Amino acid sequence: MTTAVIAFSGGLDTSFLVPYSREAYGVKRVITCTVNTGGFSPEEAEKIAARSREVGADKHLFVDGSQSYYDEIIQYMIFGNCTRDGYPLCVSSERPVIAKYALDACREEKADMFINGSTGAGNDQYRFDVATQVLGQGKVVGKSPIREFDITRAFSADYLRKHNISVTEKGTTYSYNVGLWGISIGGGETHKSDGLIPEEAWYSHPDPKATEGVLDITFEKGNPVSVNFEEQTTTGAVAIIRRITEIGNKFCIGRNYYLSTTSPGKKGRIAFESPAADILYEAHSRLEAIVMTQSQISGKRAIAEKFGEMLHEAKMYDPYMDDMKALMVSSQRRVTGTARVYLAQGMIKATTVTSPYDLLGVKGAVYGETSTAYTGADAAGSTLIHGFEQRLYYSLEKDKSRSMFIGIQGS
Template sequence: MNQRPRIVLAFSGGLDTTFCALWLRETEGADVITVTVDTGGFTPAERERIAARAAAVGAVRHEFVDGRRRVWDRFCTYIVKGNCLRGGVYPLSVGAERIVQAEEVARVAVEEGAAAVCHGSTGAGNDQVRFDTALLALLPPGVRVLTPIRDLGWSRDQEADWLEKRGQAVDRSTRRYSVNAGLWGVTIGGGETHDPWRTLPPEAWPTTVDPEKAPAEAEEIVLGFAKGLPVSLDGRALDPLDLLAELGRRAGAHGVGRGIHLGDTILGIKGRIAFEAPAPIVIIGAHRELEKLVLTKAQQEWKGAVGEYYGGALHEGLWFDPVLRDCEAFLDSSQERVNGEVRVRLHRGSSQVVGVRSPDSLLASAGATYGEGAKAWTGAEAAGFSRLHGFQGVLAERLRARRAREAGEGQVR
C-alpha cells in the first residue's frame, strides 16, 4: 500500500488556511499536519478553537508553538531601535512574524519527512514573498512549497462557499475582512481598505476603543528605557511581553494606535491595510524623543537612514540577507546611551510625549539654554561662529549680487 504524502500547513484557523487544509486532503490525497505559531495574537480560548478547527478539517496532527519571545527578541527590538514606521505610520505589525512561522513549519517538515509544506497566502500580497523566501532558505532540497490560494485565485466568498458545501461552518465576517493579530499589532485587510477614499466602520476595529468614545480625561504614563528598549511602565520593571500587553490595553482604551497604511507592495503594486498597534506606536514615539535628548545630530541622521533601510528590508522579507546583521550591529551600538524615562499623554486617539529625562542627556551637559544664555562659550566666540558658519553661502550671494548689478539686473531675484 502506498503511504499517503505528508504536508505541513502553516495554520491560523482562519478562512484561507482552513480551506487549504481540506483542499490538500482532497486534491493531494495527503495527511495534513497543521502548525500554529502563537506570535502574540491568541487567547487560550482561541488556541482551543484553532485546535478544534484543525481536527474538524481532518489534520492528522496539530502542533502549537509559542513564538512570542522570538518575535520580540529578534524583530521587535530592532523595529524599536530603528524607529521603523513604514510610510511614516505603520510599525511593521505582522510581516516579521512570518519568519518565525516559516521556521517552525520547516522544522516540523524535516522532523516528519514531509513531501511539501503549504501556506495560505494570496497572489497579490506581501506574505507570499515573505513565506516563499524564508522557506526557500530553510527547507531541504526537494520539499515543495504549495500555495492553493495563490494558485486558484479564488475570492474569499468562493473559498467560503466551497467549505460550506463540505459541511464546514464559516464565520460570515471572515468573508469581508482578513484579520491578522500578533504581538506587535493587528492588521485588517479587505472591505473598505480596497478603496483609498473610504475608512473602516467602527465595528471593523477589533481591539481598540473608538477615539470619539474614549474617556474624556487624558491619562499620563511613564515609559522607562534601557539601551533603547522599554523596561518599565510607571516605575514598575516588567517583562517585555507583559509590558506590551499592559501598554496595549491602556493605550488602546484611549483609541491610540489606529491607522491606515497605503504603500508599495513587494510586487510593485499599491496596497492598503488598516492596523491597530497601540503599544508599538507609543513605544516608538517615546523612543524617538528620548534619542533626540541623548544622541548627537550625526548619530540621529545616520540612524534614521539605517533604520529606514532596515525596516524596509524586513518588511519585504529580506531578513536572511547579511546586510541586516550589519544594520543590527549599528543599531545596537547606537543605543548604548538611550537610557531614561519618557512621559506620554494618552487622549482620544493621540499619544503625545510631554516630558523626557535621561542621565545621558546632552541637553543637561551642554552648559547652555536655548534662546537664553551659555556658559560653555563667550558672546564673542558665538559671534565668531555665526560669522563663519555660513560664510561660503555669504560669499556666493555677494558674487551673485555683484554680477547682477554689473548686468543691470539689480539685486532682486
C-alpha cells in the same frame, strides 16, 4: 506518503487550506502549525486548536514564538523606530518568525510540503517563498494554493460549507492578522482608496470611560524594561508590549490605514491597529532626542529606513540585515531613562523624559540663554565661518537681483 505543514491561524483562508490541500495535492497527512507571535490568548489558542480539529487536520502544533519575535525583530524596530511610510510593519515583521517555526515543524514531522495562505497580489508570498528557499534548502516544497488556483474568499467560504464546516459571516468579509506588534485588517472597504471600515470591523474597541491616562516607560539601552500604569508595574519586553497594547486599545491609539505599492507592482491597502508600536516609538524617540547627538539620530534614521524596507520586502536573510542590527545596537548605549506618556482618547497628548545622559540639562547648554562654555564673540565667529563658503560663492554672482536661493530664478 505526502505530509504537509500548513501555517494556520484558524481564519477562513487557512481553514480552507486543510481540506483543499488533500484534494489539490493528494496530501495524506495534514499538520496545522500555529505560531503565536504574541497576539493569541490561551483561550484563543484553544479555539484555534478546536478549529484545526473541525476542518480535519491530522495533527495540530501550537508554538510560542513571541519571545523570539521580540529578540530577533521587534527590539531592532524599536531601536530604529522603524516604519514603512508610517506603517510600523505589524504583519510583515512577524512573517519570518512564523515561517521559521513552521519550517522547523516540517523537519521534525518529516513533511515534504509547506503550505501557506498567500495570494498572488501581496508581499506575503515573497516572505514565505523566500523563507522556504533559504531555510528549506530544497528539502521542502512551498505551496500557496490560493495564489496557484486563483481562489477567492467567496469560493473558500462556499467550499467549507459544502464540506459541512462552519463559516462566520465576518470571516467572509475581512481577514485579520493578529500579532504582538499589531493587527492588520484586510478586505471590505480597504479595497477602495476612500473606504473606511465600520466600527464593528475593528479588532479592538475603546473604553468610553478612558478619557485621560499617564504611563511611565523605562528603557535600558533602548529596550523597554518596565511600564507603570495606574500604580501597576509590568516587566519583561513581551509582557510590556502586551500591557501597552491593552492600555492603548482603551484609548483608541494606533488605528490607521496603510496604502503602498506591493512587490508585484499592485497597490495594496489595509486597516491596522498598532497601539504598542505608536506609544513605544513616541516614548523611545523622545528619549533618544535628549541623549544622542544629531549625527547619531539622522544617521540611524537612514539605517532604520533601510532596515524596515528590507524586512518588509522579504530581504530578511540578507547579511546586511545583521550589519544594520549591529549599528543600531551600538546607537542605543546611552538610550536609558524613563518616558512619561500622556494619553487622551484617540491621541498621545505629550511625552516627557528623564535620563542620566540628558544633554538638554548639561551645565552650560541651556537653550535660549547665554552659555558658560563660550562667549558671545565665540558664537559670532562661529557663524562667520559657518557662512563663509556661501558668501564666497555669492560674491561672484553677477545678477544680485536674483532670488535669495542662488540656483532659482526669481519671478
